[in-house]
């Protein structure tokens with residue numbers, strides 16, 4: 001096999017960040033599947049620790065209580081993009097972490113520095129173990145978790161487009177309330193002191209407002225392939 005082909009297939013680390021509803025999960029899974037890479041949903045990990053706190057009687061309005069309990073749950077992420085998994089203490093958490101209660105509390109739990117230190121270490125260990133390459137999506141991947149990623153993407157979209165996408169997932173949902181809830185969560189995630197939601201200086205920004213999901217996937221696949229060949 002020629003050197004060119006070997007480098008074209010070399011391992012690659014891709015960081016995809018952005019606000020809620022910009023298409024990070026859908027895009028990251030599809031790109032990873034198309035390119036034979038692993039996939040890590042870091043939001044699911046913050047949701048998992050939040051769910052554990054809620055089901056174990058931790059007062060999630062008390063950062064000290066959260067910090068003290070943070071190391072107790074064992075969170076395991078499966079990184080197959082065709083069937084990503086998340087367990088807490090061996091229990092499948094993929095359903096419970098998507099409830100409205102978890103969504104409304106996850107920003108408070110994920111703002112606690114002790115939580116971020118533990119989850120960031122877990123994310124780095126998963127990325128290091130993914131020897132064939134990985135797409136990692138979240139809020140602080142390009143800035144904090146994997147600052148040396150080969151490619152950093154920052155997805156954006158108007159609040160109206162994001163609310164319409166989210167409302168489309170739940171029959172009968174209120175568009176205005178959905179828009180307000182995601183703006184509130186973005187403000188909390190952007191405004192926290194420790195590794196806030198932010199675009200890395202060297203990230204490629206992709207505004208997905210007017211793009212179909214397929215167009216976004218093709219755009220990111222092209223960017224990853226470009227990096228692989230250039231490596």
Ligand SMILES: Nc1ncnc2c1ncn2[C@@H]1O[C@H](COP(=O)(O)OP(=O)(O)OP(=O)(O)O)[C@@H](O)[C@H]1O
Pocket residue numbers: 018019020021022023024025026027043165166169208211212213214216
């Ligand atoms: N470009 C797009 N056009 C239309 N719909 C899209 C587009 N990208 C994603 N979607 C849809 O929007 C919804 C939200 O997408 P997704 O869950 O991937 O966003 P996200 O950025 O990961 O959100 P969150 O951070 O809240 O988990 C999904 O229903 C998805 O199918």
Ligand SMILES: Nc1ccn([C@H]2C[C@H](O)[C@@H](COP(=O)(O)O)O2)c(=O)n1
Pocket residue numbers: 020042043044046047106107110111137138139140141185189
């Ligand atoms: N790298 C990350 C990923 C997620 N979070 C927090 C902030 C989000 O509101 C929440 C849920 O993420 P989602 O499932 O909506 O992608 O988790 C974070 O702080 N850092």
